[in-house]
Structure formats: C-alpha cells, structure tokens
Amino acid sequence: MKLCDLFEKGKFVVTGEAAPPKGTNTAKMLSEAAPLKDMVDAVNITDNQSAVVKMGSLAASRCLKDNGIEPVYQLTCRDRNRLAIQSDLLSAAALGIENVLCLTGDHVSLGDHPHAKAVYDLDSVQLLKIASGLNHGKDSSGNELDGSTDFCLGAVVSPCTEPVEMQVIKLEKKIEAGACFIQTQAVYDTRLLEDFMNRLARRNITVPVMVGIVFIKSASMANYMNKNVAGIEVPETIIKEFENTPGDGLKAKSLEITIGLVNAYKDMCQGIHFMPLGWTDMVPEVLKSTGLRP
Amino acid sequence: MIGTVWKPEEEILGALQNAKNIFVVGCGGCAKVARSGGQLEVDKMVKLLESNGKNIIAAGVPERTCYIQFVRTFFDPKMSELKECDAVLVLGCGGAVQVVRQATEEYGLVKHVYSGLNSVGHMDTIVPGEYFLEQCSECGDCVLNLTGAICPVTKCSKGLLNGPCGGSKDGKCEVDPERDCAWVLIYERLKALGQLENVSTYWEPKDYSKAARPRKLVF
Ligand code: SF4
Ligand code: SF4
Numbered sequence: 001m002k003l004c005d006l007f008e009k010g011k012f013v014v015t016g017e018a019a020p021p022k023g024t025n026t027a028k029m030l031s032e033a034a035p036l037k038d039m040v041d042a043v044n045i046t047d048n049q050s051a052v053v054k055m056g057s058l059a060a061s062r063c064l065k066d067n068g069i070e071p072v073y074q075l076t077c078r079d080r081n082r083l084a085i086q087s088d089l090l091s092a093a094a095l096g097i098e099n100v101l102c103l104t105g106d107h108v109s110l111g112d113h114p115h116a117k118a119v120y121d122l123d124s125v126q127l128l129k130i131a132s133g134l135n136h137g138k139d140s141s142g143n144e145l146d147g148s149t150d151f152c153l154g155a156v157v158s159p160c161t162e163p164v165e166m167q168v169i170k171l172e173k174k175i176e177a178g179a180c181f182i183q184t185q186a187v188y189d190t191r192l193l194e195d196f197m198n199r200l201a202r203r204n205i206t207v208p209v210m211v212g213i214v215f216i217k218s219a220s221m222a223n224y225m226n227k228n229v230a231g232i233e234v235p236e237t238i239i240k241e242f243e244n245t246p247g248d249g250l251k252a253k254s255l256e257i258t259i260g261l262v263n264a265y266k267d268m269c270q271g272i273h274f275m276p277l278g279w280t281d282m283v284p285e286v287l288k289s290t291g292l293r294p
Numbered sequence: 295m296i297g298t299v300w301k302p303e304e305e306i307l308g309a310l311q312n313a314k315n316i317f318v319v320g321c322g323g324c325a326k327v328a329r330s331g332g333q334l335e336v337d338k339m340v341k342l343l344e345s346n347g348k349n350i351i352a353a354g355v356p357e358r359t360c361y362i363q364f365v366r367t368f369f370d371p372k373m374s375e376l377k378e379c380d381a382v383l384v385l386g387c388g389g390a391v392q393v394v395r396q397a398t399e400e401y402g403l404v405k406h407v408y409s410g411l412n413s414v415g416h417m418d419t420i421v422p423g424e425y426f427l428e429q430c431s432e433c434g435d436c437v438l439n440l441t442g443a444i445c446p447v448t449k450c451s452k453g454l455l456n457g458p459c460g461g462s463k464d465g466k467c468e469v470d471p472e473r474d475c476a477w478v479l480i481y482e483r484l485k486a487l488g489q490l491e492n493v494s495t496y497w498e499p500k501d502y503s504k505a506a507r508p509r510k511l512v513f
Contacts, residue, residue, distance in 0.1 A: 077452075082499060104459040107451055107469045118452065125456035126499045140499070158460030166481040169494050170457030176496060185460055230461040230468050 001070050002098045002152035004180040006041055007208040011158055013213045013271035014292060015072060015183075015210065016283055020060035022053070029060060033069055035281045039293060041043060042070040044183075046271070048079060051111025058088060062095045072154065075098045076105025081121035082130065082140055085183055101154040101183060104175075125173045128153055132178030155179035158231035159187055159196040162249040168199055175207050182207055184275045185231040186214040190264040194275040197268050210271035213261055215254050215279045219243045255282055255289075262290040295324035296360075296387040297417035297426055298331060301410055306383070307346055309408045313381035315351045316343055319368070321359035321386035321392055327419075328426070330411050331355070331385030339385060339410060351379045359390035365397045373401070381406035387413040434504030440492040442483035447500070449476035455497040 006013050016036040018029050036043055043064060047057040054060075061071035073092055080088065092100065108118045122130065130140045137148035155174035161167055168255040171182065187193045193211060200209070214232070216222050219242035221236040238257060262272055272292070274283055287293035300306075310316060318339055325331025333355050340350050352375035357366035369376055376382070382398065382405055384391045415470040417426035431448040437455070438445060447453045451469040458477030461468030467475045484490045 104452060104454065104461075106461070109451075109469050120452045120454070121502070122499050123452070123454040123456050124459075125496060129496065130499075155461065161458070161462060162465070163478065163481050166458055166477065166493075169490070172494070173456055173496055228366050230463045282394070 001013055003042060003072070003154065004152040007181060007270055008122050011041070012266065012292060013042075013181075013210060014040045014274045014287060015042045015044055015271070016040045016280060017046065017275045018060075018064070018280070019046050019049055019274070020055035020057060022055075024055065026055070026060070026063050030063070030102075032065055032276075032280050033064060033067070036283055037067075037138075039284045039287055040274070042072045044072040044074055044101060047074040047076045047103070047105065048111070051078065051104070051106045051108045051113065051116075053111075053113060053149070056226070058092055058095065058097070061092070061097055065096060065203060070099070071097060071102050072099040074103060075127070076100045076103045077120050077122045077124060077127055078105030079106065079119055081119055085127060086134065086139055087132060089131055089149060093134075093151070095097070098150070098152055099154065100131060100151045102131060102158065102179070103156055110249065121145075124155065125170065125177050126178050128155060128174055128177035131286045135178070153178050154183055156182045156183050156185065158185040159231045160185065160189075160192060161231040164196065164199065168203065169204075171200075172203065172205065175205065181271075184209065184212045186212045186225075186275065187265075188213075188216075188232075188234050188261065190261075190293060192233075193265060193268060208270035210273045211265050211269045212273045212275060213258060214275040215258060215277055216242065217254060217277070217279070218250055237285060251279070251282070254279070255285060258282070258286050259289045262286060262292070266290065266292065295327050295417050295426070296389070297414040297428070298325050298328045298385075298387050298411040299397075300335075301412055303342065306408075306410050308326070310343070310348065310381055310383065313348070313379075313406060315380045317351050317372075317375060317376060317379040317382045318343070318353040319359060319382055319384045319386070320353075320355035320382075321390050322355045323358040323360065323386075324417075325359070325386050325390070325411065326355070328417070331359075331390075335385055335491065339383070343383075351375045359384065359386040360393050362393050362396060365393055365507055366400075368480055369397055370402070376401065376405070377403065379405070381408055383408050383410050385410045389413075399502075420438045433500065434509070435501055441480045442487055442489065442492075444476060444480045444483060446476050446480060449479070453500075455500065457493060475507070 017147040018033045045057045045061045061073040064071045104124045108116045137145050157171045219239050222239045225232045320331040344347035357364045366385040384394050391409040398405040415428040418429050420427050433447045465478045467473045
C-alpha cells in the first residue's frame with residue numbers, strides 16, 4: 001500500500017521504524033516489528049543507519065513484506081553511485097516495494113567503516129528526481145525502461161537544523177523533484193513545530209508532513225542526542241522529567257511524554273513517524289491513548 | 295599549491311632498505327612552502343638517512359620538481375652521482391616523484407625512485423606560513439559563480455549540490471564539529487549578496503566525466 005494513497009484518502013498516517021540485523025539473522029528485527037503489525041501503516045527500514053554495515057534495506061524491506069508488514073524502503077546516497085541506485089530501485093520495484101524514502105545518508109566517518117570511500121555521486125534531491133524519472137519510464141540518462149517503477153517517494157527534513165530557511169529551500173526542491181510525503185527529524189518542541197508548519201504554509205507547501213518522534217529512554221540518552229545527533233533538540237524540561245524518574249519508571253515516563261507530544265502535534269500535521277529504537281511494544285499504547293487507532 | 299607531509303620514517307627507511315647510496319631531491323616549489331621538501335627538510339632527511347647507515351651521494355633542491363625542464367637542469371651537472379646511486383629519494387609531491395622518474399628514464403637509466411612524502415591535496419594559503427586549506431578539488435566544472443565563491447564540492451564533506459544535509463549542528467559539519475558547514479556558509483553569503491535564488495533551483499547531478507582521470511592539458 002502506497003502511503004500517498006492513504007494521505008489522499010485523508011487518513012492520518014502512522015509509521016514506525018526497524019533496523020536490519022548486523023548479520024543474517026532477521027529474528028530480532030521481525031520480533032521488534034511484530035507489535036507494529038496492523039497498528040501502523042508502514043515501517044521504515046533503515047539503510048546502513050549511522051554508516052554502520054547491516055543487512056541491506058531492500059532485502060530487509062522485502063522480508064518485512066513477507067511477514068505482512070508494509071515497508072518504507074530507505075535509500076541513501078552514501079554508498080552507491082547513480083548506476084547502483086537506479087539498479088537498486090528497479091530491483092525494489094521487482095520485489096514489490098512501493099514506498100521509498102530518499103535520504104543523503106550519514107557520513108562514513110561516523111560509522112563502523114570510517115576508512116571507506118563515501119560515494120555521494122548524487123544528493124537526496126537528485127535521487128528523488130531520478131526515482132521520479134524511473135516512475136516515468138526513463139533512467140537518468142534519458143534511456144527508455146522496459147517497464148517503469150511506480151513508487152511513492154518520500155523525503156526528509158530537519159525542522160530544528162539552522163538555518164531553517166535553507167532546510168525549507170531544499171525541501172521545496174525535493175517536492176519539485178517528486179517527493180509526495182515528508183518525514184521530519186524528531187521534534188520535541190510544539191512551538192517550534194508550529195513555526196515550521198507555518199513557514200511551510202506561507203510557502204504554499206501542501207505535501208503531507210509526518211512528524212518524527214524518537215522514543216526518549218532516559219535523561220542521558222536525551223543529553224547524548226542533544227550533543228551528538230544533528231537536528232535533535234530535546235528541551236531541558238523533558239530532560240528534567242526523566243532525571244526525576246526512577247529507573248523502573250522510565251518507560252512509563254517515555255510513554256507519557258510521547259503521548260503528550262502526539263496529542264500536541266496531531267492537529268498540526270498529517271502523520272507521525274515513530275522511531276522506537278527497540279521499544280516498538282510502546283507504539284500500540286501511544287496510538288490507543290491518543291485516539292489515533294481504536 | 296600541492297600540500298605534502300613527510301611519510302613516517304619507518305616507511306621511508308623500509309622503501310630504501312636495499313639501497314645504500316642515496317640521491318636526495320627536494321622541491322623548491324610547493325614542498326618548500328609546505329615545509330616538507332625545501333633545503334631545510336632535505337638537510338634533515340640527509341641527517342636522518344646518514345644516522346641510519348645510508349651513504350648520501352648527492353642532495354639538492356630543483357626550482358620546481360614537477361617541471362621536467364627544471365629537473366633536467368638540476369640533474370645535468372650531477373650525471374655521475376645519478377648513475378652511481380642505488381636510489382633517488384624525492385621530497386616532492388607525487389607528480390614530482392614521477393617527473394624525476396621520467397628524467398632518469400630519459401637519461402637511459404633504470405633507477406629506483408622513491409617518495410619521502412604523502413601528497414594531501416590542493417592547498418590554499420590562508421595564514422601565510424601557518425595555515426593551509428583544501429578548498430578546490432579541481433572538479434572540472436566550477437560552480438563557484440553560483441555559490442558566492444564557496445565550494446560545496448570540496449568544503450561540504452558530502453559534496454552536496456542542492457543544499458545542506460540535516461547534519462549540521464551550530465553551523466558546524468556533522469563530520470567535524472571544528473569545521474564550518476559549507477552550506478551554512480553558502481547560505482549566509484548568498485543571503486548577504488541577495489542571491490539566494492541561485493540555490494533555490496534544482497541542480498543536476500555533477501558531470502563526473504569532466505573529472506575522469508588522468509586529465510591532461512595539451513597545447
Ligand atoms: S566547484 Fe569547487 S572543486 Fe570544482 S573547480 Fe570550482 S572550486 Fe574547484
Ligand atoms: S553538515 Fe554541511 S558541510 Fe557537512 S556534510 Fe552536511 S551539508 Fe555538507
């Protein structure tokens with residue numbers, strides 16, 4: 001099922017996220033994804049996230065589909081040139097993948113193979129444009145395809161990364177290049193999200209936006225993200241709440257905070273993207289408590 | 295200029311392990327400025343090799359070691375030393391090493407030519423004598439006219455053309471928190487110049503055939 005079809009029907013779309021295994025054993029990925037089945041509309045499968053070598057996101061996406069969960073195949077520009085990217089997209093179509101999220105990709109220097117050559121033959125806007133071209137039956141050199149793709153293409157944006165104006169300029173280019181839904185980096189500040197959405201409205205950007213939320217597990221994790229993860233700003237008030245919570249109450253606190261955020265965001269956007277980092281079992285509770293799912 | 299730094303001593307000595315009589319050649323161009331192959335560094339290398347049991351047959355610094363005519367002028371009066379040595383050690387960029395090899399071949403000699411330096415990029419002098427920075431990677435299709443004279447191909451770690459990744463934090467690059475994000479710099483400069491529209495339109499993927507190696511200039 002393509003996410004854009006759901007948006008078109010006016011559905012508030014919810015997605016989750018799972019990481020492919022470091023190895024060939026898919027059991028953990030599938031058991032993590034299991035609580036999301038029938039609760040979310042699709043599950044993102046990350047592509048060598050943080051530049052750490054994992055099972056390919058295409059194979060893992062197909063694996064998820066075989067288990068009855070709709071994947072969003074994440075594809076980055078870090079590891080492949082334009083030949084490999086187009087070839088992977090054609091393979092994805094052959095394997096029945098319908099949703100593709102196009103990203104730049106974290107730099108190799110941040111991962112577990114820092115001596116690798118980073119590719120970046122394309123950037124994320126060019127990747128979207130080329131994927132749109134495949135949807136229209138042409139490769140990036142303009143050659144005819146024998147059978148075109150029919151992907152629903154998504155793009156990402158980081159509402160907290162300054163200068164926001166430059167983020168929005170790039171987002172406009174992504175939409176122009178064919179993105180039909182937007183997924184944001186995690187946001188923890190309602191005011192900031194409101195400003196961002198107003199900014200999009202002023203520029204007449206009407207493509208559906210799914211706001212990202214990473215489940216915060218502790219004060220130290222929040223501090224870590226603030227220091228090390230670009231585009232994530234967890235406010236002091238939330239960190240304080242976690243600091244004042246005993247260890248056995250952290251998951252309940254995370255649930256409470258997440259429910260609060262979803263309730264605050266749900267009228268401002270067209271969907272939510274959860275990044276549970278293993279706590280997928282929390283997603284159904286969040287969805288029920290916020291009335292997003294029965 | 296071409297930035298160069300000394301290879302680790304063990305690596306240099308390892309390359310020279312079977313050579314006793316060494317001819318050391320520096321470079322009076324870039325390697326001199328980079329403090330890796332001028333007269334001072336050639337003298338230092340001579341001492342190092344001597345203290346490791348090598349016999350230095352000759353040592354000197356051509357005006358520019360990547361120019362074949364300067365290398366010929368340098369070697370012509372030293373032909374007997376060149377013939378006699380077991381190996382030539384060049385303190386110059388990788389190009390200089392190959393031009394020295396070319397010269398020995400022109401003289402009909404089969405000589406080991408080794409490099410004492412690693413070449414680390416095209417460097418601009420930002421603070422004379424102190425700070426050199428790679429700002430151009432000679433992509434063959436310059437975009438500086440559209441970016442306020444700041445190169446995204448070289449100064450952005452991912453060489454992005456359509457704007458920043460989401461990775462910059464406090465204006466710094468995700469790859470190195472000490473370094474400015476090139477796209478933040480480009481944004482601020484274009485905004486100040488009133489030229490933000492330059493980056494508001496789609497930029498095609500780069501034509502890497504213009505950077506296909508080896509490139510040449512022929513007149
Ligand atoms: S775009 Fe950058 S790398 Fe290319 S020629 Fe211009 S300065 Fe050099
Ligand atoms: S943070 Fe800036 S300079 Fe670094 S890779 Fe991203 S866009 Fe390029």
